[in-house]
Amino acid sequence: MNGPVETTLGEQLLLSLDDASGSEQESAKTAAAISAASLVELALAGRIDVTGDDEVTVLDRTPLGVPALDAALADITAREKPLAARHWIDRLKKEAVAGASEGLLRKGLVRRERKKILGLFPVVRYPEADGSAEAAVRQRLDAVVLQGEEPDERTAGLVALLHGAKLHRQAFPGADARRVGKAVESIAHGHWSAAAVRHVVKAAEDALMAIVMVTVVTTAAGG
Numbered sequence: 001m002n003g004p005v006e007t008t009l010g011e012q013l014l015l016s017l018d019d020a021s022g023s024e025q026e027s028a029k030t031a032a033a034i035s036a037a038s039l040v041e042l043a044l045a046g047r048i049d050v051t052g053d054d055e056v057t058v059l060d061r062t063p064l065g066v067p068a069l070d071a072a073l074a075d076i077t078a079r080e081k082p083l084a085a086r087h088w089i090d091r092l093k094k095e096a097v098a099g100a101s102e103g104l105l106r107k108g109l110v111r112r113e114r115k116k117i118l119g120l121f122p123v124v125r126y127p128e129a130d131g132s133a134e135a136a137v138r139q140r141l142d143a144v145v146l147q148g149e150e151p152d153e154r155t156a157g158l159v160a161l162l163h164g165a166k167l168h169r170q171a172f173p174g175a176d177a178r179r180v181g182k183a184v185e186s187i188a189h190g191h192w193s194a195a196a197v198r199h200v201v202k203a204a205e206d207a208l209m210a211i212v213m214v215t216v217v218t219t220a221a222g223g
Contacts, residue, residue, distance in 0.1 A: 005107045005133050008066060009037035010100035012158055014126075015109070015134040016141060016171045032211045033165035035089045035096040036204035038072045040157045043200035047073055050199040054206070055082035059196070068099025085203035086210060101126055109133050145183045146175060153194075157201060160188035164205035166212050 007015065013034050039056065042048045047060045058077050063070040072092050076083075104110045110126040128134065137158075144151040145159060145168075162168045163184040172180045188205065 005109060005130070007107070007109070007133050007137070008069065008100065008103060009041050009154065009158055009161065010034040010068065010096055011103050011107075011109075011133075012137045013037055013161060013167075014100050014104060015137045016158070016162070017167060029165045029167055029208075029212055031093045031097050032089055032208055033161045033167060034100050035093040036085075036164065036208055037100075037158075037161055038069060038092055038096050039085060039088060039200050039204055040161065040197070041066075041069055042073055042076075043197045044153060044157065045069075046196070048076065048200065049196040050085055050203040051082070054084045054086070054203045056085055056088055056200075056203075057082050066103075068096060068103060071095060071099070084207075085200070086207035089204065089207050089211065104133075107133075141171060144187060145172065145180060148183075151187055151190075153197065156187055156190065157197070159184050160201045160205060161208070163188040164208035164212075166209075 013030065017030060039048065042064075043050075045064055047058065047062070047064070049057050049059055051057055056076055058073070061073070061077050063073065072088075072095070075092070076088060101110075104126065105112055109128070109130045109132075111129045113125045113127060114122060115125060116122050140151075140155050141159070143149040144155055151159065159168075162171050168180050168184045169177055188201070
């Protein structure tokens with residue numbers, strides 16, 4: 001029997017945060033986290049690093065064979081001067097979210113539905129078609145966050161992204177919020193990866209927290 005389909009970190013974020021109706025997550029925090037996941041994924045693959053001044057540098061231009069990640073790597077490589085992680089998270093958001101949704105669709109894990117709200121406003125939803133990958137993601141998250149198991153690099157990276165974007169409550173809606181908060185912070189700041197990955201995760205976390213803060217302030221001002 002085959003195991004769950006392999007998914008990217010961006011796809012795993014969508015799987016861990018989708019609501020029961022299967023609607024695509026479109027919040028600013030989620031979009032930023034999925035974009036940051038592209039940088040973490042590239043770091044895990046040895047393609048990029050982040051320097052001491054938070055600038056993303058390319059270590060290896062070799063494509064990974066994953067369309068969304070290869071597009072991000074090509075974009076970063078094409079720049080003559082390195083740019084900060086926060087710049088790339090903002091720049092890659094639209095493509096990263098679309099790439100994660102398309103990746104899940106291409107792998108048969110979700111299906112696309114086009115509907116109209118009130119018969120007027122078109123929306124696209126991605127309800128679940130195969131729950132095996134989502135179950136695997138949630139099982140791993142529960143094991144490391146709720147049960148204290150040692151995370152592998154990819155799971156620790158996913159937890160760090162949830163922590164940086166302040167999405168851990170959404171990923172663990174039925175769990176004790178304080179306990180989850182302490183656990184994800186401990187995992188996110190643990191010494192669990194190679195130096196290049198730690199650099200990128202730290203830069204992504206810092207950028208996500210700044211983006212979340214701006215989003216909260218903007219939302220409050222608009223309300």
